[in-house]
Amino acid sequence: MKRFLTYIFIIIITTIVISSCSDLQTNIPQKSTDLKIHEEGIAAVGSPNFHGNLIKENNWSFDLCIQCHSSDFKGGITGTSCLTCHTNTGGPQACNTCHGDFNNPNLISPPRGINGDTLTTSKSVGAHINHLFGKSLTENIKCENCHNVPQTYNAEGHIDSDLPAELNFKGLAVSTVATNASYDHTTGSCSNTYCHGNFEFTKANANPDNQYIYAEDKIVGANKTVDWTLVDGTQVECGSCHGLPPKGHLGFGVLPISSCVVCHSSVVNKAGEIIDKTKHINGVVDLGI
Ligand code: HEC
Ligand code: HEC
Ligand code: HEC
Ligand code: HEC
Ligand code: HEC
Ligand code: HEC
Numbered sequence: 001m002k003r004f005l006t007y008i009f010i011i012i013i014t015t016i017v018i019s020s021c022s023d024l025q026t027n028i029p030q031k032s033t034d035l036k037i038h039e040e041g042i043a044a045v046g047s048p049n050f051h052g053n054l055i056k057e058n059n060w061s062f063d064l065c066i067q068c069h070s071s072d073f074k075g076g077i078t079g080t081s082c083l084t085c086h087t088n089t090g091g092p093q094a095c096n097t098c099h100g101d102f103n104n105p106n107l108i109s110p111p112r113g114i115n116g117d118t119l120t121t122s123k124s125v126g127a128h129i130n131h132l133f134g135k136s137l138t139e140n141i142k143c144e145n146c147h148n149v150p151q152t153y154n155a156e157g158h159i160d161s162d163l164p165a166e167l168n169f170k171g172l173a174v175s176t177v178a179t180n181a182s183y184d185h186t187t188g189s190c191s192n193t194y195c196h197g198n199f200e201f202t203k204a205n206a207n208p209d210n211q212y213i214y215a216e217d218k219i220v221g222a223n224k225t226v227d228w229t230l231v232d233g234t235q236v237e238c239g240s241c242h243g244l245p246p247k248g249h250l251g252f253g254v255l256p257i258s259s260c261v262v263c264h265s266s267v268v269n270k271a272g273e274i275i276d277k278t279k280h281i282n283g284v285v286d287l288g289i
Contacts, residue, residue: 043085052098056114060098060159093153109143114163123164123188126228130236137236137274138281141195145173146183169193175283176200188228195281197221197241210285213263216248238272263287 041047042054051065058064070076073083073091088094088105100108109132110117113124120126131141143149148168150158157166167183174181178194192198199221203214213219221242226235238244238257245255257272265288267279279286 062092090153095153120231121229123185123229126188127231130231135277137277138195139277140172140282142171145169145171145195172281172283183228189225190228191225192223194283195241196224196226196235198223199242201285206285210287213250214248215250215252219246219248221246265289 038051039049041049042051044050045052055062055065065082066073068076068078069080069082073081073086075081082092086092086094086097088096094105095108096102096105099110099114100112102112109128110125111120111129112118113122115124117124120129131146132143135141146167146169147165148157153159164185169178169181169183173193173195175194177200178192178198181191181193181198183190190196201219203211203217206214222240224235224241234240243249243253244257245251245260251259258270260268260272261270264286266276267274267286269275274280276286
């Protein structure tokens, strides 16, 4: 009953506002974004009037919704709470509401980009999964290596700019000499990242016991430019980011992969498989145990 009365109250107020602003006009067309009263489909996923679309049309701002549904999203004057469906901490502002998996609060990155894309051929999706889950080469990649991660939905630099999302390489992605790491949205390619072989280890800085391995002043990676949307495995083959062993390393190009274990036994086995994913692509030289 209370909700019904509130509803009637809103209709009356709305009518007064509309008629006072428009004098003799009686047949005002209602655009969905006016939201005086929601159109059919506000709660129906897939409907053009679905509420997610309204928020998108408002550049992902909740300001309009808050006016009636209140800033705690508990319903305010409408009596209709957002939290009955948005049950994760943060309600509709939870990190998996707009990207990631709506049903899994621990999966906040694409697949499922902002516009619902799920295919790896979309730049919104690309190789997110390959970098973040089930990796065979390393365990060291975090969102923060490629993006700023907002602490809250409202944080500066999050939704206050147009798509595409900004890349900002940090930490592992830029270690040693890779401060020129960059991403090109137009081509969808990443260049000069440490992880894909823009590394340099110098004889001068090496432990004297290890300097014998230097055939040149430096050991360098292959510095591969990689395609963010190509996930067929060709860009993660042994020998693609650095030679076997790398340039400047004794035996460049001629040591069999089965030999790496002789000196790098904390990282690889005889079959050339990575046995400790925390030690490969971690920014430092790793040898025996
Ligand atoms: C009846 C249940 C229900 C209520 C009530 C509800 N939502 Fe949602 N909302 C959903 C569902 C389900 C989705 C996810 C749809 C999907 O899978 O794409 C969603 C998605 C969203 C999205 C993401 C849209 C997108 O395209 O990514 C936002 C933002 C959102 N809701 C905000 C709100 C706000 C704000 C309220 C309260 C004013 C609210 N919701 C009330 C069920 C609800
Ligand atoms: C002018 C006031 C007003 C504004 C602004 C408003 N709403 Fe509502 N909303 C209501 C009222 C009143 C209801 C309850 C109507 C009903 O029972 O269908 C409602 C119902 C809903 C429902 C349906 C819940 C259900 O269980 O069926 C959703 C979802 C929703 N609003 C989302 C939003 C979103 C998202 C925004 C911001 C884009 C928004 N609303 C802005 C007044 C408003
Ligand atoms: C290896 C680098 C990398 C990592 C790690 C990474 N991202 Fe991304 N992310 C990208 C690239 C590249 C894009 C695509 C930019 C574009 O649209 O061209 C992107 C886009 C996005 C987008 C926008 C999607 C859209 O629809 O446009 C979101 C949201 C996002 N990432 C969230 C995350 C979160 C959350 C994590 C961690 C759980 C993460 N990313 C980890 C590189 C990365
Ligand atoms: C209401 C929808 C919505 C919610 C909720 C949301 N995001 Fe986003 N997020 C976006 C949009 C839109 C973009 C793309 C922004 C752009 O173009 O720069 C984005 C982009 C991102 C990116 C890519 C880097 C960037 O800022 O562009 C990351 C990382 C991210 N969000 C993390 C989060 C985290 C963490 C939370 C929870 C604290 C969160 N998001 C909650 C809509 C949302
Ligand atoms: C995505 C790029 C990439 C690929 C693919 C790659 N590596 Fe590496 N590898 C690196 C980087 C970067 C380093 C530099 C040292 C570090 O940060 O661990 C490295 C270092 C090494 C080392 C030296 C030990 C160490 O980690 O310090 C060995 C041995 C090695 N890689 C073997 C392999 C083998 C075997 C494969 C195939 C299973 C492989 N790598 C594929 C990027 C790659
Ligand atoms: C005879 C011992 C030996 C063998 C065999 C060997 N390495 Fe090394 N490697 C070293 C030493 C010692 C260093 C460390 C130099 C330093 O401290 O700067 C090194 C450095 C490296 C580096 C530079 C960056 C880093 O993290 O260590 C890479 C990459 C690498 N080795 C890869 C390989 C690969 C791949 C193989 C097998 C094809 C291999 N190595 C075989 C002794 C060896």
